[in-house]
Amino acid sequence: MDIEKRILEMLENDARLSAKTIATMLDADEKFVEDTIARLEREKTILGYRALVNWENTEWEGVTAMIEVKVSPEREVGFNSIAERIYRFPEVRSVYLMSGGFDLTVIVEGNSLKDVAHFVTHKLSPLDKVQSTVSHFILKRYKEDHVIFGENEEDKRLVVSP
């Protein structure tokens, strides 16, 4: 389990590491690392490999909103059924069940404010079990998944030192 956890940590940090590099760093057999990764993919522990993009550096001017949603849970399925109805919309990037003053956090992306507003008013709010929504638009991303946006990662050390 320890080596599996370390493989996962390494890939979570840099998905482009090769099995060979990982094997060398962990003192493990390359084939073993390849097989482990394949199994983790099969078991859906590894769900995908993606780039973390800073869209602010591109010409895309889309918007992202974090929406607090209050819903009525249903007998037997609790919040799962309504969560499913929400997360199937392609506009929805993430959905989390929350403790506290509301039930679901829904992260929605759109090309414009109008797009997101349209989604909330026409698709999300009218859903049967949705009681209320509060939309917060994201103004600036400072950090995501441990990565600080726009941080100067230049090596500030002297090039040679004793």
Added chain:
Amino acid sequence: MNSMQKYVAETVQSLKPSGIRKFFDLVSQTEGVISLGVGEPDFVTPWHIREACLYSLENGYTMYTSNLGLPELREEISNYEKRAIGVEYSAQDQTLVTVGVSEAIDIALRALLEQGDEVLIPEPCYVSYAPGVLLAFGKPVALSCFEEDQYRLRPQELAAKITPRTKVLILAYPNNPTGAIMEKEDLEALTEIIIKNDLIVISDEIYAELSYNTTHCSIAALPGMYDRTIVMNGFSKAFAMTGWRIGYACGHPDLIGAMTKIHQYTIMCAPIMAQKAAIEALRHGETEMRKMVADYNYRRKLMYNGLNEIGLTCFEPQGAFYCFPSIKITGMSCEDFSEKLLFEEKVAVVPGNAFGESGEGHIRCCYAASVKNIEAALEKINAFVNRHC
């Protein structure tokens, strides 16, 4: 401008400029270099430590401290050394906070040496021991360590170089530049000779936390060695705090007292902001420090394996963050190799002879670099070696 050289003291005039300095100038003039020539962590000081320093500044901690250092810091250092090496030092009169281990070495040598006293220095080693001895009017005597011994100091070599003037032995393990360590048995093999010849040991343990397959053993913990060892350590490597210039020395009250005399007249005290940061590092820094060490360990294997695959053979380094491979297969001198590698492939390494003559035939490659840069550098070194062999 007229030459003013004649006013410079002879001792200083005769000091050789560091080989690293020369190479630094060369590298600095080259654009787009991947550097494996760095002697410090590639991590920035953990944020909670930097934040503790900011907080102390906000609260007006901008004054002198006691010469020995803040009592809370000395208390933390004393607790830490007890945990780390199993040796107890009083925070009152056996612990001195210094401006990096560099200052601790300087004032220890000045406190111990009479003119002409000999200091034994196992080589290859960090660049400042021999000049430090010369500036204290002592005589540095190199002890040769060999690749086949994984650069550990052997008792025969120690015994062979002792004369009636020998007073001090410097031990610097885990070692820069070789990555060598001294395990308990290696140290035990030396203690009889040290005690019989009444030597003082300066043990520079700055890389102690960066020990990979074993825990660091300090010679101070061995029988008969407590009184005659000055343990030096600091925050630069373990906590990625090189620029803070903060370290310490622990030892017998008479020796620490003598060092404190020099420290109080020349330095007064280590900067308070660095001392405040160091308190935070020792109180709450262990988790992040362990993470950094685990990360060096991964990259250690990458570098060690990569160099051996290329044919630049090296033993598996057990400490610090350097590999010290042999470049014999290329037939080049280490300076030649390093310069050509820089010009042809834009990869900077440090020629081994910068760390003493016994470093000839080797280069120092630091793996405190990103995985991406290590892999890119190894690829370029491989191309270079293939071209020249």
